[in-house]
Amino acid sequence: MRLFYILDVLATQQSPLTPSEINQHLNWSKQTVHRLCKSMVEEGFLQYDVNGKRLLPSTTMRTLANGLLTSDWHASAKHQILEKLSGKVKETVNFVIPERPGMIYRDRVQTNWAFQIHLPIGSHVPFYCTASGKTYLASLSPKNRRTMVESLHLEAITANTVNSVESLLEELTLVQKQGFALDNEEFYVGMIAIAVPVLDPKGRYHGALAMHGPTLRLDLSSIKDHYNDLRSAANQLSELIFSV
Structure with missing residues (x-):
């Protein structure tokens, strides 16, 4: 023991x-x-x-550890939470957790809109230029956050990608305070996203619940209107994942 x-x-x-x-x-x-x-x-x-x-x-x-969390009956219930959220926000929603190569998509519900951005389950995306990745970086202590950010290859994937250590750290401080992160076409031109952290009962970071969509349908103002729906669904996920 x-x-x-x-x-x-x-x-x-x-x-x-x-x-x-x-x-x-x-x-x-x-x-x-x-x-x-x-x-x-x-x-x-x-x-x-x-x-x-x-x-x-x-x-x-x-x-x-990941297998203990995912290979149980909770999987179907967790997916239904995502289904319900997607139906409410009318966009694609994702459950994402951190791994060494980046954030990995563990589950998702795809919208039925004709214009979609395809990031299948199992895909890895960067920490620094995605909404979900920023929630993870923001969850670290200030010292560990700086160490992590300085270790990353901050490639400018798009014209909007934040690829300065100090600028990214400043944004992550804001993410920690406001409880959500945004991706303003930083990872994919024409796509914006919002993500909230999914926490364990001790308030420690487990993963992120995110939604994304094309700028043809969304802008930064309208996507933030879905924060309360995301936060509520993330709380449901936390209760389900860590229920006894």
């Missing part, structure tokens, strides 16, 4: 930690923590960061 306490510390702190830093939250014997961490690395559930000092969940652990 002690292994789960170590994983809980890593999940709560949301950053790589040394065994000694982990033990600051557990107050066990130093030898015990180091032994358990070594065992978890050997079994493939934890791995060291690029500097070889701090521990973080391995790909195996992330896959296991």
